[in-house]
Structure formats: structure tokens, C-alpha cells
Amino acid sequence: MTPVEIIKGKSPIILAMPHTGTCVPETIFDSLNTRGHALEDTDWHIDKLYADLLPDATQVRAVFHRYVIDPNRDPSGQSLYPGQNTTGLCPIIDFDDNPLYRNGREPNKTEIEQRRLSFHAPYHAALGAEIARVKARHGLAILYDCHSIQSRKPFLFDGKLPNFNIGTNNGITCDNRLQQAVTDICRNADGYTHVVNGRFKGGWTTRHYGRPKIGVHAIQMELTQSSYMDETAPWAYRPDKADRLRPHLKDILQTLEQLATEMTS
Template identity: 30%
Template sequence: MNELKSVTFKPTDILQDPFRIELPEQHLAPFLFNAPHSGRCYTQEFRQSSRLTEAELRSSEDAFVDKLFSKAPECGAPLMAANFPRAYLDLNREPYELDPTMFKEPLPSYAKSSGARVGSGLGTIARIVSERKEIYREKLGLQEGLDRIDSLYKPYHQALRRQMAMTHVEFGYACLIDCHSMPSRVLRNANPSIRPDIILGDRYGTSCHASLTSAAKGILTHLGFKVDMNRPYAGGFITQHYGRPIKGLHALQIEIDRSLYMDEDTLTPVAHFEELVTLFGTFTELLMQSASDAMLPSAAAAE
């Protein structure tokens, strides 16, 4: 399990290697797996600018989600993952969802400076982590924020769009599985007998063909998970932005209860973590086998 522990990188590492794409030997089905919030590269510069401990900063991570889906390339699908953390830059937001109270200078006119996510401190550059803890000691320079978007956000989404486009060209359609995790406290009031282990988000049926959602839910249920749909996570910016079923572009978000696979206080994997990796590998393989012509652009348009 040592390879799953946090590693501190040098400040230049996130610019030199901001994300990775693990490609299969052969792309066997029109699927792409994405883990935008599992990055754990905390630079010295970022940590010094924060009033929080590294453990507190890491509370916003979808820790180890990239590891849970690490068998995707073996199954024949690319796996894309950020190396920088969500607390530094959130890829599951619009590019310029910025909180004006965070910056020393006024925001540019094109910034989206209002809305629920910005107001709650969870914009493209977050003001808080979980439990509403303020990240920064002082306000950021506007250029620093814009530089993060230019050097990290835009290249990531450019690469993601390219992977989707190549998959679409090769197979006639593309399915993006956007992989996340949720704090167990989100569902602490739910009835234990029906409390979901996993929540699938398809933007209430608008981000992917119904057959993809149905297959994912059926497979996960068969594997022993309790699965719910869209509440409280219907899918974020990535699911909404990349899901265009009528064009043969499908996006489905998956949220996994963190307590299933790690100790949320120490951010360490559970003893049976590798068994879960194998289980999600089985899910990946079976989901890829569920691909059907119903997800082609012409089929989606005809419905």
C-alpha cells in the first residue's frame, strides 16, 4: 500500500506534469475514464500560502479515485487524471467561476463572479475546503489565478476534448465516465438500510443515453453496491459540458462513498483496497461490454 501514500512534489512539478493519460494497448470500446479531483501534488508554495495543514487541504480530494479505476487501461479504455489538487484548481467548474473577494484586483468582465458555487467558496479556484475552512492567509493576485487557469485548466480540458474526439472518430460515439468520491457525512442522515454506496449522475437523463445509465446501475448493483441516482449529485460542469447524447457524446458521473475505501480521518486506504480495485475493474470491463449502437448520434437523434 505504500504507493498510495501522499507525496509532496516540487513547485515546478504541476506545471511540468499537470496531468496524465494512461492509454490502453488497444482501445477496445468507446469509453474514457476521468479522475479530475484525485490529484495529490501539493507544492511548497501552495502550502505556504495556506492557513491550513496539508491534512486539512487534502480533505477536498477525491483521494485514490484514480487508483480505484486504475484497471481501465488494462480493460481497453484510457484513464485521465489530474496531478494537481482540487483545492488548487477545480476542473469540474466553468473556467472562470471566480470569487471576487479572493483577489486583490477586480475580476475581468468575462468572469462568472456570482452563483451558488462561487458564493459558497467552491469556484474554479476554491476559497474553502470541506467544513468551510478558509484556504488562504491573504488575498491572491489576480494574475496568479488567471495563470492557474491558463497553465492547468485549459490544457487539461483541451486534452480531455481531444480524447473524446478521437474516441468519437474511432467508434462513432464516446462515453465519458467522470469518477469522483463523496464524504460519508453527506449521507449521514440517510436510512442505513437504503443509504447508497454510489450515486450516479446523468443530469437527470440529459447527459447520456439511458442505456448507459441503466447498464452502470445494473452492473454496480450486481456487484453488491447500493446505487442511487442524481441526488445530491447530478453531475457537475464536466458531465454537463461533455454530455451531448444527440451528437453521440455521453457523460456519466460516478460518486463513491469515501468510507467504502479509505479512512477519512487519516486519508489512508482500507485493508481490502486492492479487492475494491479489482471490483471496479470488473465494473469497467462489464460496462464497456454494454456499449451499443443506441448511443450512436443518429440513434440518439431519432429518439
């Protein structure tokens, strides 16, 4: 399995897609239980949702599933949200707190390290290389980390999430002009709700790469899956919903690209 797919673009915008992959090596798949086999916590259809919205954007997409190893978690295993329920580097539970593995088949430290070297590290090597390439070309790079989740997950958060969940680690990972522009678009999107640095403040990708002082800006966008698809199996893409959402996402990406030009002119 090639762990990562890369589309090189000429734009200052990089789309990262760490959770759309559904490939699981056979040996790992065999150790998962029925719940694990369902791959429920996939960011379903995110690549389709963003397709062609910004044709010149670079795209870095993990091919492997997050149950193999989560590329948006700290490789040290440290929690991104201390004191809150979450899933780990190699998840052993899903977003509903259900076990993913057959009894006694959870990965040990040696296997977790093997997965890190085989999947997590190559994904971030590719993403880091693209950030460096784009920054060298434009003088800055804007990493837009694409995510989605079911709108209700009581194990992770109370109530229902807003449609747009913007994460910048409380403003640390990008220039304020970028955060404000994205926020304004989401606020003005008729019929949609939004929050900035709410339950999702940006995962390891956003926090690790977002260094605005050196010209690398990072924003995580967590969308509710109800905004563009059915939230129950078989997780159908809903063109009627997606076609209404996509213009707002296109506006976000085009606005970020324009701001990148202004910030380097």
C-alpha cells in the same frame, strides 16, 4: 509540473480523474494555511481503485490538487448547484467550510486566470482531445468521471451519502441505456446503496462534454470513501473494502464498453 497525465487506450471508455492529484506549486502551498496543507478534499486512491479494471480504457488524470484550481468547476466561476453550499473554481474553503488560505492570501482575479490557463485549460484540452480521438475511432465516446468523497459532509449535504452516486444531469448527459445499465448494477450490488442524480448530478466535466446526440456520453460516479478506504487521516486504502467494491466497478465499465459496441453496430 506537467498538469495532466494521459494513458491512451483503444476502448470507447475514457476514465477522467480530476481530483486525485496532490501537487501544489510552492508559491500556492505557502499561501495555504495548515488546513489547506492537509489536502483533505482529495479523491484519495481513486486511480488505484480503478487500476486495470478495463485495461484498454483511456485515462486522463489531473496531477495538480483541486485547491490549486478545480478542473470539475465551470471556468467562468458560475456555480453548478445554485442555492446549495459548494466550493468554487479556486476554493477558498474546504468541504467543512474551513478557510484554506492564510489571511489576505486568497487568489485574486488575475491569479485565478493564471491558474485557469496553467492548469484547468491544459487538463480540458487533453480530455477534449482524447474524447475526439476515441469518438473518431469508435463512432462514440463514453466519458466516465471518477470521483469520491467522505460519506458525511454536513456543509454539503444532510446525513450519509449512498455508496454509489450516479450523475447524468437528470439524464441529459448520456443515452438512457447507459444510465439504466449503471443503475441496475449498483442496485444489484449486495450490501451497497445507490442514488441517481441525487446530491451530485455531475460536475462541469459531465455537463460540458455529455452530448449524446453527437455521440459523446458522460456519467459521473461519486463513491463514498468509506466504501474502499479510511475516511480519516492518513486516508489509508483498505484492500478488504476495495477488493469487494472493485468487481462492481469492473462490471460497470465492461457493461458500458459492451453497450458502446452495440450502439455503434
